[in-house]
Amino acid sequence: MSYLQISRVGKTFARGASSTEVLRNIDLEIEQGEFVSIIGHSGCGKSTLLNLIAGLTEVTTGGIILENAEVNAPGPDRAVVFQNHSLLPWLTVYENVNLAVAKVFGRTKTPAQRHSWIMDNLNLVQMAHARDKRPTEISGGMKQRVGIARALAMEPKILLLDEPFGALDALTRAHLQDQMMDIHQRLGNTMIMITHDVDEAVLLSDRIVMMTNGPAATIGEVLAVPLNRPRRRLELATDRTYLRCREAVLKFLYERHRFVEAA
Incomplete structure (x- = not known):
């Protein structure tokens, strides 16, 4: 069994007689020491998924298992x-x-x-x-x-990052991204990060989870980022693998943006 296993997870929020299905059938396995980014358009349930893993919100259907223990409440792990x-x-x-x-x-x-x-x-x-x-x-x-x-x-067993650099200026953001890569390299932590930034996701991640549009969002694609570590952002600027991964994420997001406009 994987270190973190998310099995057929769904989340529906109810208010009075109405309800909104935010996530549907989320299946994802994460290995110990992986750095995984979750990306998608606003309203696709990224932060909701992170809160489910953190135990801050209860799942409606399915389950989450961390190192053979069910996640159903917050904890220091x-x-x-x-x-x-x-x-x-x-x-x-x-x-x-x-x-x-x-x-x-x-x-x-x-x-x-x-x-x-x-x-x-x-x-x-x-x-x-x-x-x-x-x-x-x-x-x-x-x-x-x-x-x-x-x-x-x-x-903690897992460090959960909800757009941790989103409010920072570009230079500070780049510096903290480099520092986060260094920390991950040294400690080998399992990290899951929510981001809207394609370059950030490709630079930091081992895999990128791309969400479909909400409501009832699910995982559309999972992209492996086969770049050696440690990574140097200036060297990656012209790296073919980096550019291919970046293009794949942009293409996915662009197609989803077209669906939003069509709706």
């Missing part, structure tokens, strides 16, 4: 990084990460071990120098790095 960093403004960088560490390791690590673990994760995202600053004193990119450090400090 699945950490989520949202587009909004969600840092508590009255706490320092260090204290924001400590919230997660104390929750997960409060009974299994000594105070000295927890401190060392917090600093290890801040160093991983190059934010140890700002440990005593509050969110209002650092940039948007730095806040997102702290959010990533907080998620990684939970030592």
Whole structure:
């Protein structure tokens, strides 16, 4: 059995007498250590699928199995990084990460071990120098790095990323993409990322899951990205495999956009 198995998952939201089927028959298997991106037009249920994996939303039909255990509630084995960093403004960088560490390791690590673990994760995202600053004193990119450090400090089985770089400027976004590739290379985490950015998906992913349009969206295609790691964005700019994968995703999205316009 795969590390993460999503079997015939559907999600319907009900409001009074009306209901909306957002996802239908989602079948997907993800191996340990994979980086998988999910892409599709707005309203195709990408974030809903991520919330189902996180246990933040209950499935309507089907099931999700992570390492032989059913996913039916939130848990520290699945950490989520949202587009909004969600840092508590009255706490320092260090204290924001400590919230997660104390929750997960409060009974299994000594105070000295927890401190060392917090600093290890801040160093991983190059934010140890700002440990005593509050969110209002650092940039948007730095806040997102702290959010990533907080998620990684939970030592999750899967890191779930919901458009984590969507609100950042292009240069900061590129820098964090490179940093995320480095973290994935070093730690071997299983990562699932929602994105609207085709280049981001191809650059970071082992596979790209392309969703059909909603409502009742499902998986249209799954594209393998056979690019060696580590990856260098400047070298990939003219790489034939990179360009072929990029073209395949764009073609899929363009065809779906035509269906939206026709409707």
